[in-house]
Every structure is written in C-alpha cells, then in structure tokens.
Amino acid sequence: MTSRHPPGSLRERKRAAAKAAVAEAAIGLFAERGYDAVSVAEICEVANVAPRSFFRYFPTxxxxxxxxxxxxxxxxxxxxxxxxxxxxxxxxxxxxxxxxxxxxxxxxxxxxxxxxxxxxxxxxxxxxxxxxxxxxxxxxxxxxxxxxxxxxxxxxxxxxxxxxxxxxxxxxxxxxxxxxxxxxxxxxxxxxxxx
CATH class of the missing domain: 1.10.357.10 (Tetracycline Repressor, domain 2)
Structure with missing residues (x-):
C-alpha cells in the first residue's frame, strides 16, 4: 500500500507509529491468549484505536x-x-x-x-x-x-x-x-x- 504522504513526513511517521502500536498490542494479546482467541475488537481496545483505524492499517x-x-x-x-x-x-x-x-x-x-x-x-x-x-x-x-x-x-x-x-x-x-x-x-x- 502506498501512502499519499511523502516518506518521512510527520503524518507518515505518526501513521507508522500508530500502526506499530496496534501491532505490539496485538502480539502481546496473541502471546498471552493465542491468536485464535483474540478478536480485532479486543486489539482495538488495548491499542486504543477505532476498528476503522485498525482496518486502515491491516485489512485482516x-x-x-x-x-x-x-x-x-x-x-x-x-x-x-x-x-x-x-x-x-x-x-x-x-x-x-x-x-x-x-x-x-x-x-x-x-x-x-x-x-x-x-x-x-x-x-x-x-x-x-x-x-x-x-x-x-x-x-x-x-x-x-x-x-x-x-x-x-x-x-x-x-x-x-x-x-x-x-x-x-x-x-x-x-x-x-x-x-x-x-x-x-x-x-x-x-x-x-x-x-
């Protein structure tokens, strides 16, 4: 997926940081309870993002x-x-x-x-x-x-x-x-x- 914002721009760095935070929250939950036992809604809650934001970062x-x-x-x-x-x-x-x-x-x-x-x-x-x-x-x-x-x-x-x-x-x-x-x-x- 390509971004509309130039690489290294503040907006692109914020997006990358938010995406990384979602991934870290998810991996923590997966490690604790197993991949299949964790829902996207639970990941969003722990990462403090809306499901819409999650799906902008990760299609699934x-x-x-x-x-x-x-x-x-x-x-x-x-x-x-x-x-x-x-x-x-x-x-x-x-x-x-x-x-x-x-x-x-x-x-x-x-x-x-x-x-x-x-x-x-x-x-x-x-x-x-x-x-x-x-x-x-x-x-x-x-x-x-x-x-x-x-x-x-x-x-x-x-x-x-x-x-x-x-x-x-x-x-x-x-x-x-x-x-x-x-x-x-x-x-x-x-x-x-x-x-």
Missing part, C-alpha cells in the same frame, strides 16, 4: 501477523531488483541474504515473538507469504527481470536461488538453536558452501 487480523514477513520478503526483492548491473547473480543474492540477516539480527526479539505466535496460528502458517517455494520463485523471477529477461525464471535460476535461500534458513535455525558468536560470519561461511 492475519495481515497483522504476516506484515513483518512480507516486509522482509519485499526487502529481499527490492535488494535484488536494485543491485548494480555489474554484480553477478551470486553476488546479488548473497548481498540480499546478508541484508536480510542484518535486519533479522537488529529486530531479533520482535521476530521471535511473531514466530512464537505464528506457531499457534495454523491458519496463518499456510499463507503464501510463508511458503518458501513461492518466495524463492519470486526472488528468481526478480533476478531474471534484473537481467532483462522476460517471463518466469528457468529451473537453473530457481535451483540456484533455492540453494542460497535454504542456506539462509539453515543459518536462521542455527541462531535459534544455539549461541553463535559471529552470526554474519556464520552466514558467510554457509553461503560460501554454495559457491
């Missing part, structure tokens, strides 16, 4: 829970699309995964809260935004468009992207399973396995 309760994951996927797609033309496909994808990793590390606690809530929300877990094959296809198609090719990515490009993306998922699992002294160094090591 499910969208609220999916937004961080959509933002991350959009960030990867944007990174691929805007990479300098002299970079190789490998450099482009690896750079996008490193940028995503930096975002994950900065926002770790929030992402982990969302993931814990998501574990108890079976209907949301099936959303296309969380299906890795769909994300990998989107990244591969964006990589093809960056090259100036029309249509969908070929199987080689899709396999290449899937390997790099699976490396990122292994990295994320490592971070959730154990203490990692140098998370970005570990990501570089994992991504180097695909060279």
């Amino acid at each position: 309760k499910k969208d609220l829970l999916l937004e961080p994951f959509r933002d991350m996927a959009d960030g990867v797609t944007g990174s691929i699309a805007s990479a300098p033309s002299d970079m190789s496909d490998r450099e482009v994808i690896q750079q996008a995964m490193r940028e995503l990793a930096r975002h994950v590390l900065v926002d770790w606690d929030r992402i982990m809260r969302y993931l814990r809530v998501l574990q108890g929300a079976a209907a949301v877990r099936a959303a296309p935004e969380l299906q890795f094959a769909d994300l990998e296809r989107e990244y591969a198609d964006t990589l093809m468009r960056r090259r100036g090719a029309a249509g969908s990515a070929d199987w080689r490009t899709r396999l290449f992207v899937a390997r790099i993306h699976s490396g990122f998922r292994v990295w994320f699992d490592e971070l959730t399973d154990r203490d990692v002294e140098d998370p970005l160094g570990l990501l570089d090591q994992i991504l180097a396995e695909h060279e």
Whole structure:
C-alpha cells in the first residue's frame, strides 16, 4: 500500500507509529491468549484505536501477523531488483541474504515473538507469504527481470536461488538453536558452501 504522504513526513511517521502500536498490542494479546482467541475488537481496545483505524492499517487480523514477513520478503526483492548491473547473480543474492540477516539480527526479539505466535496460528502458517517455494520463485523471477529477461525464471535460476535461500534458513535455525558468536560470519561461511 502506498501512502499519499511523502516518506518521512510527520503524518507518515505518526501513521507508522500508530500502526506499530496496534501491532505490539496485538502480539502481546496473541502471546498471552493465542491468536485464535483474540478478536480485532479486543486489539482495538488495548491499542486504543477505532476498528476503522485498525482496518486502515491491516485489512485482516492475519495481515497483522504476516506484515513483518512480507516486509522482509519485499526487502529481499527490492535488494535484488536494485543491485548494480555489474554484480553477478551470486553476488546479488548473497548481498540480499546478508541484508536480510542484518535486519533479522537488529529486530531479533520482535521476530521471535511473531514466530512464537505464528506457531499457534495454523491458519496463518499456510499463507503464501510463508511458503518458501513461492518466495524463492519470486526472488528468481526478480533476478531474471534484473537481467532483462522476460517471463518466469528457468529451473537453473530457481535451483540456484533455492540453494542460497535454504542456506539462509539453515543459518536462521542455527541462531535459534544455539549461541553463535559471529552470526554474519556464520552466514558467510554457509553461503560460501554454495559457491
């Protein structure tokens, strides 16, 4: 959704702050009682916003829970699309995964809260935004468009992207399973396995 207000304007910053407050209130309620047990009306009451405002920020309760994951996927797609033309496909994808990793590390606690809530929300877990094959296809198609090719990515490009993306998922699992002294160094090591 695009805003009518310039990025960084006071109105846009207020909107972003209000939206974040609604999301924080919702995640707190979801964590306490479970996703399915919380209504939009209850979220609005805790966040002190009208339902109309809620639906301006999030079309559905499910969208609220999916937004961080959509933002991350959009960030990867944007990174691929805007990479300098002299970079190789490998450099482009690896750079996008490193940028995503930096975002994950900065926002770790929030992402982990969302993931814990998501574990108890079976209907949301099936959303296309969380299906890795769909994300990998989107990244591969964006990589093809960056090259100036029309249509969908070929199987080689899709396999290449899937390997790099699976490396990122292994990295994320490592971070959730154990203490990692140098998370970005570990990501570089994992991504180097695909060279």
